[in-house]
Amino acid sequence: MLLRHTTKEVKVREGLTINPAKTCQPVGALYAALGIHGCLPHSHGSQGCCAYHRSMLTRHYKEPVMAATSSFTEGASVFGGQANLLASIDTIFSVYDPDIIAVHSTCLSETIGDDLQQITKKAKDDGKIPEGKHVIYASTPSFVGSHVTGYANMVVGMAEQFAESTGEKKEQVNLIAGWMEPSDMREIKKISKELGARIVLFPDTSDVLDAPQTGKHEFYPKGGVTIPELKSTGDSLSSIALGCISAEPAAVALDKKFGVPFETVDMPIGISATDRFIMALSKAAGVSVPDEITSERGRLLDAMTDMDQYFYGKKVALFGDPDQLIPLTEFLLDLGMLPIHIVSGTPGKRFEKRMAEILERSPGANFKNGPGADTFLLHQWMKNEPVDLLIGNSYGKYIARDENIPFIRFGFPIVDRIGHSYFPSVGYSGGLRLVEKILSVFMDRQDREAPEEKFELVM
Amino acid sequence: MEQIQILKDREKQIFEKKDGGAAFDLSCETTSLSGSVSQRACVFCGSRVVLYPVADALHLVHGPIGCAAYTWDIRGSVSSGPELHRLSFSTDLQETDVIFGGEKKLYASLIELIEQYQPKAAFIYSTCIIGIIGDDIDAVCRKVAKETGIPVLPVHSEGFKGTKKDGYRAACISLMKLVGTGETDDISPYSLNILGEFNLAGEAWIIREYYERMGLQVVSTMTGDGRVDAVRKAHGAALNVVQCSGSMTSLAQDMEKKYGIPFMRVSYFGIEDMASALYDVAKHFPDRPDIMEKAREIVKSEVETLYPQLQKFKAALSGKKAAIYVGGAFKTFSLIKALRSLGMSVVLAGSQTGNSEDYRNLKEMSDEGTVIVDDSNPVELSKFILEKEADLLIGGVKERPIAFKLGVAFCDHNHERKIPLAGFIGMYNFALEVYQSVMSPVWQFAPRKGGQK
Numbered sequence: 001m002l003l004r005h006t007t008k009e010v011k012v013r014e015g016l017t018i019n020p021a022k023t024c025q026p027v028g029a030l031y032a033a034l035g036i037h038g039c040l041p042h043s044h045g046s047q048g049c050c051a052y053h054r055s056m057l058t059r060h061y062k063e064p065v066m067a068a069t070s071s072f073t074e075g076a077s078v079f080g081g082q083a084n085l086l087a088s089i090d091t092i093f094s095v096y097d098p099d100i101i102a103v104h105s106t107c108l109s110e111t112i113g114d115d116l117q118q119i120t121k122k123a124k125d126d127g128k129i130p131e132g133k134h135v136i137y138a139s140t141p142s143f144v145g146s147h148v149t150g151y152a153n154m155v156v157g158m159a160e161q162f163a164e165s166t167g168e169k170k171e172q173v174n175l176i177a178g179w180m181e182p183s184d185m186r187e188i189k190k191i192s193k194e195l196g197a198r199i200v201l202f203p204d205t206s207d208v209l210d211a212p213q214t215g216k217h218e219f220y221p222k223g224g225v226t227i228p229e230l231k232s233t234g235d236s237l238s239s240i241a242l243g244c245i246s247a248e249p250a251a252v253a254l255d256k257k258f259g260v261p262f263e264t265v266d267m268p269i270g271i272s273a274t275d276r277f278i279m280a281l282s283k284a285a286g287v288s289v290p291d292e293i294t295s296e297r298g299r300l301l302d303a304m305t306d307m308d309q310y311f312y313g314k315k316v317a318l319f320g321d322p323d324q325l326i327p328l329t330e331f332l333l334d335l336g337m338l339p340i341h342i343v344s345g346t347p348g349k350r351f352e353k354r355m356a357e358i359l360e361r362s363p364g365a366n367f368k369n370g371p372g373a374d375t376f377l378l379h380q381w382m383k384n385e386p387v388d389l390l391i392g393n394s395y396g397k398y399i400a401r402d403e404n405i406p407f408i409r410f411g412f413p414i415v416d417r418i419g420h421s422y423f424p425s426v427g428y429s430g431g432l433r434l435v436e437k438i439l440s441v442f443m444d445r446q447d448r449e450a451p452e453e454k455f456e457l458v459m
Numbered sequence: 460m461e462q463i464q465i466l467k468d469r470e471k472q473i474f475e476k477k478d479g480g481a482a483f484d485l486s487c488e489t490t491s492l493s494g495s496v497s498q499r500a501c502v503f504c505g506s507r508v509v510l511y512p513v514a515d516a517l518h519l520v521h522g523p524i525g526c527a528a529y530t531w532d533i534r535g536s537v538s539s540g541p542e543l544h545r546l547s548f549s550t551d552l553q554e555t556d557v558i559f560g561g562e563k564k565l566y567a568s569l570i571e572l573i574e575q576y577q578p579k580a581a582f583i584y585s586t587c588i589i590g591i592i593g594d595d596i597d598a599v600c601r602k603v604a605k606e607t608g609i610p611v612l613p614v615h616s617e618g619f620k621g622t623k624k625d626g627y628r629a630a631c632i633s634l635m636k637l638v639g640t641g642e643t644d645d646i647s648p649y650s651l652n653i654l655g656e657f658n659l660a661g662e663a664w665i666i667r668e669y670y671e672r673m674g675l676q677v678v679s680t681m682t683g684d685g686r687v688d689a690v691r692k693a694h695g696a697a698l699n700v701v702q703c704s705g706s707m708t709s710l711a712q713d714m715e716k717k718y719g720i721p722f723m724r725v726s727y728f729g730i731e732d733m734a735s736a737l738y739d740v741a742k743h744f745p746d747r748p749d750i751m752e753k754a755r756e757i758v759k760s761e762v763e764t765l766y767p768q769l770q771k772f773k774a775a776l777s778g779k780k781a782a783i784y785v786g787g788a789f790k791t792f793s794l795i796k797a798l799r800s801l802g803m804s805v806v807l808a809g810s811q812t813g814n815s816e817d818y819r820n821l822k823e824m825s826d827e828g829t830v831i832v833d834d835s836n837p838v839e840l841s842k843f844i845l846e847k848e849a850d851l852l853i854g855g856v857k858e859r860p861i862a863f864k865l866g867v868a869f870c871d872h873n874h875e876r877k878i879p880l881a882g883f884i885g886m887y888n889f890a891l892e893v894y895q896s897v898m899s900p901v902w903q904f905a906p907r908k909g910g911q912k
Contacts, residue, residue: 004860005546007575014567017524040496046500046618047491048588052529055856063858064837071491072619077591084493092495096838099855107523108587108619111557141550142523143588154574175517214904215843345524397530 006379006402019375019395021319024142025103025150027053028179028246030067033102033156035177035185035203037224040098041067043107044085044114059415061209063180066219068092068101072108082122083113089123093130097229098220103137104154110141135225136161146346147412148321151179152246158202159250162227163234170235171285172198174260176250178243178267178323179412180426182206182223187424188242189270191278194292197285200229200236210421234258238284242277243267243323244350266354267323268426270331270434271300296428303435308336310459312443315387317341319378319396320411322369323352324425326358328391328410331431333361335438341366342379343373362386375399389438406441417446439443464673465856469495474818476825485818487833496836498784498857499811503586504530505626506616508874510582510633512536512657513685517578519548521596522586526618527551536657538684539664543576552588562594568747569603569611575811579687582633589643590617610635610687620821623786624812631710635689637747638714642696643686645718649744650676652696654711655703656727660684662881666727669737669882673753675744681707694718698743700725700736703810705787706899726789727881728889729797730765734758738752761883769801772890775898782849784835784858785872788813788821794825794853794872801890806847809835814895837861845908865869866907870894 018343026043027403030053033041043050050069057065070076070084085103092101105116116137129135138157140150155176175192177185185204192199207223233239233254239262241251251262263284268277274297282289304311314337318325327338339362344351347370359365366381379399382390390400393411399415400407414420424430443459450456491497507530512516520527527549538544550556550564569581582605585596596613601777604611606671612633616626651670656663668780678696679689699711699722699872710721723743725736737758741751781798783791788810795805808821810830821831837857843864846850852862856874862869870892872880878888 005543005576011571013571015550015556015564016568016571017527017547017549018526019531019547020528020549020551021527022524024523026525042494046501047497047499047622048504048618049525049855051498051500051504052525055533056529058857058860062863064864066496067836068494068496069491071493071495071497072587074620077587077619087492091492095494096496106587106590107525107557111588111589111591141524141554143554143557148526213864213866213905215864215908217837217861217864219838301739371553445766451672 004402006376006383008380008383010377010380010384013372015371016374017374020345020374021378022146023342024107024147025054025140025153026106026142027056027151028147028150029102029104029138029140029154031057031179031205032151032158032203033104034065034208035205035224036100036102036158036230038099038220039102039224040047040092040096040100040421042088042092042101042103043067043069043106044081044103044116045070046072056413060413061421062418063209064217065209068096069394070365071073071108077108077112079113081109082119085114085119086123086126086128089128089135093128093133094250096219100134100425102154102157102333103135104140105138107142110139113119134162148179148246148346149324152249155203155250155284156253158230158235159253160257162230163254163258164231165234168212168235172200172232172233172236173281174236174239174251175199175201175243175281176202176232176278177203177241178241178246179321180242180267180421181424182208182210182432183420183422183424184426187427187430191293191427192281194290195278195282195285196287197281199285200228200233201225215231234259234260238262238358240265240277240280240284244354245322245346245348246319247323265332266327269324269327270431271297271304271334271428272330274427274431281440293428300428300431300435303432304335307435307439310439311423312336313329313338314389314442315340316391317378317382317387318391319343319375320392322346323350324411326351328353330358333358335435338362339365340385340387341378343367343378344369345373348369361432365376371450389441406445408437408441469839470879473839474822474832476822476827476829478811485815485831485833487498487813487815487818490726491834496838497834498836499834501618502621502626502629503584503616503618503625505623505706506614506630507626507756508534508657509627509630510614510682512682513582513690514538514544515579516544516687517548517572517576517581518584519546519550519568519572519581520584520586520591521550521561521594522552523588524549524551524702526584526586534657535659535876536683537659537661543578545571550571557588557592558641558793560592560594561589562599565594565596565599566603569599570606573603573609578609580612580637581672582612582614584614586616587618590620605657610637610640622812622911627706628709631707632859633820634710635713637687637690639691639694639718641691643692646692646695648697649674649747649750650696651700652693653680654699654701654722655707656680656683656881657703658877660879662727662879662885665780665882665884667881669757670740671749672741672757673737673741674747675740675750681710694720696720697742700740702727703787704789724789726793728790728793728885730762730800730883730886731796732793733881733883733886734762738821760786765883765887768887769890772894773802779803779850779897780848781849781851781853782807782844784809784832784840784852784854786811786855788817791821791898792824797886797889801893803851805829806844806849807832809833817851841865848908851893866902866905867901870896872906
């Protein structure tokens with residue numbers, strides 16, 4: 001019965017969202033903040049918000065996720081949350097002893113009008129922030145944007161509130177990570193190293209949310225961008241933002257404040273987007289592309305050409321977050337597939353524009369983002385024009401089961417499989433992983449469903 | 460963090476049972492300290508978990524998207540029929556709604572959904588900002604109820620208005636509005652409601668079957684595998700049997716007051732408590748000795764099968780130490796007994812929502828040296844698990860990876876259990892799960908307990 005609730009007829013809904021393709025800002029801000037070394041994220045709102053975000057991230061990463069909460073009560077919501085936040089800052093520095101507290105707001109604290117900038121300033125003036133420690137903040141009301149917006153806002157907070165200019169340029173490039181997995185950030189660093197490019201990657205959740213088993217529960221795991229690194233971003237030669245929605249705002253902030261020029265490229269998912277990223281980084285860092293990387297590209301291309309017949313003309317539905325969907329859609333087209341239904345709960349004109357450009361190669365494709373763009377709508381579209389493959393977060397499994405089609409988990413959250421935190425989707429090796437995953441689900445299906453006479457050994 | 464200290468203001472919520480130690484006065488039922496990494500949730504969470512399993516009702520979350528997104532099918536409350544509860548419905552409030560109010564959107568959403576799904580009733584959850592912007596959800600619910608002819612029940616679960624327990628209370632108040640609105644003609648005087656059983660992994664079915672084998676009529680289960688019509692006629696039952704005392708005792712009390720239905724607290728975890736749950740219910744019907752007779756038969760046959768099966772586990776687990784940190788305190792009691800029956804001792808016991816009476820009982824039950832905590836946090840849990848050299852942690856989603864990082868076995872006794880842990884078969888499953896985790900070969904490769912092998 002679970003699977004039979006989606007009606008085929010698409011009706012205009014007045015605001016109602018069914019089975020969302022997004023969640024709210026604070027969880028994104030919390031995730032981004034975990035990408036700073038020694039940082040304790042702090043949720044300025046009710047206790048439940050923080051518990052839900054930690055649970056969701058824990059389910060996604062199978063890792064402990066630490067964050068504190070202001071624990072709003074009825075009193076706080078009447079008189080304002082300043083006292084709660086000041087008390088929180090005291091508690092956190094005296095007990096959990098982080099180097100940084102990264103505060104994000106919630107719908108509650110925003111609606112009652114708490115001003116994080118003013119409160120953190122007061123904390124500083126009142127001497128509540130110990131020497132050498134930091135409090136940064138981002139305004140992340142849940143009724144604006146989505147989890148992706150929250151991530152972007154916290155990354156802006158890092159850039160604006162940490163970066164300094166010494167007046168002397170540093171031979172390094174800022175790489176501003178859009179919302180990607182720890183495995184992806186690790187891969188970005190690996191590629192940069194192979195290129196010989198000196199970079200500062202932020203945020204960086206590798207070695208935080210993919211920490212090894214050590215017998216210890218490290219409250220602050222060894223990963224994350226460090227404070228000196230963040231400070232130095234104001235002196236960098238330039239910035240490359242990986243993603244126009246979740247990363248570019250921070251690049252803009254650094255440009256405005258310190259005149260660090262930037263270029264925005266798509267998140268390097270698939271062959272074309274990775275090409276553009278490699279070119280952008282080699283140019284910005286003044287390095288040439290080594291043979292290793294060229295060979296890696298060649299191997300991806302080899303797999304693409306070897307297996308082209310299995311991809312060609314296959315229809316795909318996908319949902320998720322804008323900065324992933326843009327290059328992923330492009331990659332599917334590069335493989336000869338036809339992305340025909342796409343939704344993202346995250347609003348934004350930039351996304352619409354980029355997708356419209358990319359989808360010129362898939363005439364008649366359905367695409368919607370923002371309010372009302374939920375997985376219910378996606379499923380309705382799929383009922384009207386069936387597809388061969390669904391790509392999205394774990395919540396896609398209901399639809400895939402109902403439609404009996406192959407399904408690849410991609411995006412956030414993935415709570416019923418592992419792999420995303422260990423194996424990258426970015427770069428040429430990430431592309432290879434996607435190719436393998438797509439092929440596997442197609443071929444598994446063929447093996448499962450082919451009549452005996454068409455059951456083939458060699459594929 | 461090499462040195463782990465206890466937060467000064469937390470001292471009152473931690474107690475170590477020692478001879479001649481300080482007088483026992485554990486502070487509880489307080490809101491968490493601002494700035495703590497609490498494992499607790501909010502009022503909304505409390506309401507949502509209690510009402511969620513009512514499978515043929517519409518559950519609409521009125522607020523920004525997060526509250527609906529985070530509670531979308533995360534609880535394995537199984538339904539034998541309709542599964543409307545497993546979808547996520549939200550009014551997805553935007554900035555303009557916050558400024559101008561969300562009542563219109565709520566009304567339109569309700570009308571659309573009720574038309575589309577024809578639910579038996581609708582629960583409308585109020586989230587934090589609804590309490591601030593002042594939407595009159597009661598009025599909208601009344602209007603929609605009138606127009607559609609189904610019960611449309613507001614749930615006042617604004618996140619900041621108390622603790623998770625207040626959310627349980629808000630849910631019970633909504634349920635109480637349904638109770639008493641159905642026909643009771645077909646209800647036997649030998650009947651009961653199962654309260655506080657949420658049918659995780661099908662547990663309510665196991666319990667229901669025991670009671671039915673005893674010759675009793677189960678009028679409703681609240682709320683596991685729940686149905687609106689069953690709740691409506693729940694006032695016709697002769698007895699309320701309440702598990703998970705924190706969440707549903709208030710409903711039982713209200714039903715006692717209004718309909719004169721007595722209630723009893725039970726637990727279905729472990730052999731001892733499971734058997735008591737059947738015997739206590741049977742004792743309630745003294746004019747029908749056959750009910751007690753059947754209860755004895757059930758216990759006898761189940762234990763005869765179970766006991767030998769448990770010996771293998773007991774042999775392996777004897778002397779191992781467990782730490783327990785779960786939502787409700789009542790569950791902790793059962794777990795202590797269940798672990799003892801496997802030869803294990805409990806070195807840490809705590810809950811998110813226990814009250815003073817719970818903790819006094821917990822202290823009575825505990826061995827010397829057991830640490831008792833209320834509303835704990837990961838630093839404390841790690842500290843005590845290492846200090847007390849626990850081999851196993853029993854907890855929920857946020858505790859699991861902490862245990863594994865410490866190299867300690869884990870058993871989920873919360874929403875994410877995958878197999879039924881209630882009933883006699885549940886005791887077998889529990890022992891098996893504990894055994895598999897504690898004895899797993901993976902630990903031979905892993906640094907354990909702070910890095911000391």
